[in-house]
């Protein structure tokens with residue numbers, strides 16, 4: 001079975017197999033009409049040999065051209081829409097597609113691939129490590145925030161309209177420097193993400209936006225949807241926050257304080273937050289917001305020297321890593337990483353290793369969200385030189401925890 005490119009003429013087949021992999025209550029004819037962000041130069045499938053025209057498997061990847069990594073930005077592939085028809089499960093189709101995907105990344109000069117995993121057990125075998133965790137909150141309406149002066153800020157609350165607000169959302173979203181913060185790469189993608197299709201809207205109202213301004217300049221926004229309900233003791237509505245971006249603490253405080261206090265609501269559900277998102281520190285009673293963590297980004301180092309030299313390090317380091325990579329053997333073997341400020345070099349070496357690790361665990365540590373010390377404590381990183389775990393772990397860390405704020 002070979003992986004072949006798929007064009008827009010195969011949209012119906014693609015949506016069909018997507019609904020086989022991710023069951024949907026909606027009819028296929030309706031799905032096909034939804035705005036789709038599929039990148040047609042990066043969409044691939046495997047044909048069903050028994051039914052010409054039907055697909056047995058398919059996947060795509062987004063070109064996240066300018067993705068923040070610690071101290072820089074890199075072209076990253078966002079692997080997505082991974083589907084295998086139930087009739088063809090466990091016959092190696094995913095493995096075939098993963099080999100193709102990693103080869104495409106190499107060909108396109110994308111040293112890193114990232115994804116959200118439908119199930120956490122799938123992707124480790126292909127060299128993806130759990131690189132970012134996310135927090136979600138269910139915040140009681142009216143939860144107090146520690147005070148931050150909002151001098152000079154004004155807030156508008158409006159229906160979201162792509163032609164009015166799309167550029168503002170795209171501009172501010174792209175300014176965030178947090179590692180892993182992938183941004184919607186083009187207008188088709190932005191329109192799709194901000195659309196009213198049933199998976200996005202559910203039984204909530206249409207999308208709304210809160211825009212924060214300072215001296216006439218738009219400096220932050222919060223996207224949200226509410227749902228009205230009556231409970232036994234009165235109004236019991238919910239606000240679902242889709243995304244909050246703000247240039248500074250005052251802007252974030254202005255946005256969150258409004259989102260937390262809409263009339264007739266009792267709870268506010270947060271989007272995917274980084275484990276160090278400022279709202280966690282702003283909340284007076286974070287326990288009442290019932291924080292829950294789960295895996296966010298999984299990261300695969302595809303081109304080891306390009307990936308390691310494409311980020312910066314929190315402390316200077318000189319270390320020899322012995323890397324195991326059964327899927328991409330070019331990455332395997334001993335590499336000397338030397339970093340001093342902005343000068344980073346990654347070279348093959350015959351010198352003895354200070355640390356041994358699988359490429360999966362290098363991916364886990366890559367954006368600074370999982371420490372090498374944590375992985376070493378779990379027996380996944382082996383120290384050969386005393387102190388190497390501590391100093392390398394410090395170097396790979398970062399002052400901002402990674403997160404992707406939306407699921408791609």
Ligand SMILES: CC(C)(COP(=O)(O)OP(=O)(O)OC[C@H]1O[C@@H](n2cnc3c(N)ncnc32)[C@H](O)[C@@H]1OP(=O)(O)O)[C@@H](O)C(=O)NCCC(=O)NCCS
Nearest residue numbers: 021082083084089090091092093094095117118119121122
């Ligand atoms: C998950 C899915 C893509 C796997 O496809 P597949 O063709 O059955 O996978 P393969 O036969 O190539 O399996 C490759 C390996 O992954 C393992 N694997 C596959 N799916 C797995 C899962 N859900 N959990 C754990 N391991 C899994 C297989 O056991 C096999 O292991 P091995 O290397 O030790 O032999 C497919 O079952 C599917 O489409 N599921 C529903 C949609 C989904 O979850 N997509 C993933 C989106 S991120």
